Amino acid sequence: MDVAIVGTGLHPFGRFAGVSGIEMGAFAIRAALEDAGVEWRDVEFAFGGSYEVDNPDAVVALMGLTGIPFTDVYNGCATAASAISMAASTIRLGEHKLGIAVGMDKHLPGAFSADPRLYACPSWYGELGQFVTTKFFGMKINKYMADHGISHATLARVAAKNYRNGARNPNAFRRKPLSEEEILGSPMLNYPLTQYMFCSPDEGAAAAVFCPAEDAHRYTDQPIFLRASAVRTRRLGAFEVHSPWLPIEQTVGPTVDASRAAFDQAGIGPEDVDVIQLQDTDAGAEVIHLAENGFCADGDQEALVADGALEIDGPLPVNTDGGLIANGEPIGASGLRQVHELALQLRGRAGDRQVPGSPKVGYAQLYGAPGTAGVSILST
Amino acid sequence: MTSIPVAEGVFTWPADEPQLIGSRCTACGIVTFPAQDSCPRCAAMAMDEELLARRGRLWAWTTQAFPPPSPPYAGPTGADFVPFGVGYVELPGEVKVETRLTEADPDVLRLGMEMELVIVPFRTDDEGNEIMTFAFGPVA
Numbered sequence: 095m096d097v098a099i100v101g102t103g104l105h106p107f108g109r110f111a112g113v114s115g116i117e118m119g120a121f122a123i124r125a126a127l128e129d130a131g132v133e134w135r136d137v138e139f140a141f142g143g144s145y146e147v148d149n150p151d152a153v154v155a156l157m158g159l160t161g162i163p164f165t166d167v168y169n170g171c172a173t174a175a176s177a178i179s180m181a182a183s184t185i186r187l188g189e190h191k192l193g194i195a196v197g198m199d200k201h202l203p204g205a206f207s208a209d210p211r212l213y214a215c216p217s218w219y220g221e222l223g224q225f226v227t228t229k230f231f232g233m234k235i236n237k238y239m240a241d242h243g244i245s246h247a248t249l250a251r252v253a254a255k256n257y258r259n260g261a262r263n264p265n266a267f268r269r270k271p272l273s274e275e276e277i278l279g280s281p282m283l284n285y286p287l288t289q290y291m292f293c294s295p296d297e298g299a300a301a302a303v304f305c306p307a308e309d310a311h312r313y314t315d316q317p318i319f320l321r322a323s324a325v326r327t328r329r330l331g332a333f334e335v336h337s338p339w340l341p342i343e344q345t346v347g348p349t350v351d352a353s354r355a356a357f358d359q360a361g362i363g364p365e366d367v368d369v370i371q372l373q374d375t376d377a378g379a380e381v382i383h384l385a386e387n388g389f390c391a392d393g394d395q396e397a398l399v400a401d402g403a404l405e406i407d408g409p410l411p412v413n414t415d416g417g418l419i420a421n422g423e424p425i426g427a428s429g430l431r432q433v434h435e436l437a438l439q440l441r442g443r444a445g446d447r448q449v450p451g452s453p454k455v456g457y458a459q460l461y462g463a464p465g466t467a468g469v470s471i472l473s474t
Numbered sequence: 475m476t477s478i479p480v481a482e483g484v485f486t487w488p489a490d491e492p493q494l495i496g497s498r499c500t501a502c503g504i505v506t507f508p509a510q511d512s513c514p515r516c517a518a519m520a521m522d523e524e525l526l527a528r529r530g531r532l533w534a535w536t537t538q539a540f541p542p543p544s545p546p547y548a549g550p551t552g553a554d555f556v557p558f559g560v561g562y563v564e565l566p567g568e569v570k571v572e573t574r575l576t577e578a579d580p581d582v583l584r585l586g587m588e589m590e591l592v593i594v595p596f597r598t599d600d601e602g603n604e605i606m607t608f609a610f611g612p613v614a
Contacts (some may be wrong), residue, residue: 207543216508220546221595222540222574222607229560240585285580286536330515333534338552339496339507340562340570341515466484 175468235378260420260446
């Protein structure tokens with residue numbers, strides 16, 4: 095059975111003093127329900143994802159205590175992909191006919207931190223200052239640049255594009271364009287990545303309403319179909335965050351595995367995609383993920399970025415809403431923000447940042463600790 | 475001042491030629507660092523301790539230019555923080571270990587350069603002990 099998305103909603107991303115994560119979740123749910131033209135009492139099931147909110151299902155206190163099955167999920171930065179995937183499976187199984195996936199978070203500023211033992215890493219790994227996600231991203235892109243001829247200027251161009259796109263997005267956290275010089279000249283955090291090349295943990299929420307494709311016309315004349323949804327974890331030999339060691343043998347990362355599985359499910363290839371959302375934890379991650387998801391060969395990013403291919407009006411529009419760099423990352427919500435943006439683009443409702451030519455296929459990828467990736471493919 | 479290792483069972487020390495303590499799966503032969511009880515490749519519960527090579531080649535690197543969040547980071551912060559290099563050193567035929575580097579200058583660090591294990595002071599704890607850790611530095 096095919097699955098449709100008939101409504102999406104989003105609480106702006108940024109910092110909102112006095113507004114709780116759960117309140118932002120309720121805001122996003124109401125917006126998605128309104129978009130779908132349904133009421134909370136119509137919703138038969140929900141999946142909710144968050145890092146900071148222990149029980150996203152507590153949002154029923156603000157929405158209505160209807161007794162529905164509401165399952166909380168968490169998979170690091172790929173949390174929303176898990177919520178989407180589970181919601182789609184629930185529809186496919188025929189268990190329910192209308193459900194919602196919601197993500198919400200409210201992080202403190204600064205790099206994420208945790209007890210390394212929770213990630214099966216030894217305590218000394220954290221004590222020595224190695225349990226740091228940003229330094230993994232620095233190492234990965236630094237090696238990638240040497241292996242595939244990517245320049246520092248390319249990293250700055252990617253970040254500048256995302257700030258520029260964010261400036262066109264009223265819901266983005268960072269709406270001020272930054273020049274490549276300002277980005278390269280900001281403090282070095284983890285070589286070669288400077289401060290303005292990284293996204294920041296922040297606050298926000300997003301939601302989407304799911305139903306069987308055959309019911310979609312009841313709710314909207316512009317349904318979006320979820321053509322694929324895949325979540326994968328790392329295999330032995332992948333170069334992953336929070337790894338005190340790696341084996342000599344090497345293999346591709348979970349993004350590659352999730353991407354191949356998703357294209358397989360959808361029965362299409364990268365050449366069929368019109369608008370792309372990639373996990374740009376940092377500018378280097380967007381560069382690498384472009385190849386890991388099959389949109390170019392390793393090293394081709396150098397010319398593609400220089401030629402403006404990743405711009406909204408380019409042949410490979412990436413992170414049209416500013417991505418994580420301009421929106422920040424409320425972990426549980428991030429992947430549903432991507433879906434919200436793709437839905438706007440595919441429905442022709444993206445305003446100032448609308449990809450020209452009536453895009454029909456959208457692609458969203460998430461990646462996070464400790465080596466988990468999610469890919470969703472949507473189409474009109 | 476008493477010098478003590480950051481944790482027991484991570485490296486042999488004091489020793490003239492200290493080594494990292496890893497483990498090798500008796501079933502499939504994969505090497506891990508640090509030592510663990512189960513095999514991440516074949517799931518066997520039969521790992522033997524393995525002392526690792528002292529030299530290898532730099533496989534990936536970056537710099538840590540800001541103090542990592544504390545906890546879990548326990549080293550110097552604020553004005554006392556000194557940026558450090560971090561990377562993976564590939565020990566031939568064994569394993570790639572993630573490690574602090576004694577060098578943090580991007581103009582000096584190069585992929586493939588030969589690196590050697592050293593034991594260096596990391597911090598002084600509340601009792602005045604000097605906490606020692608492993609690191610890799612370019613072979614002179």
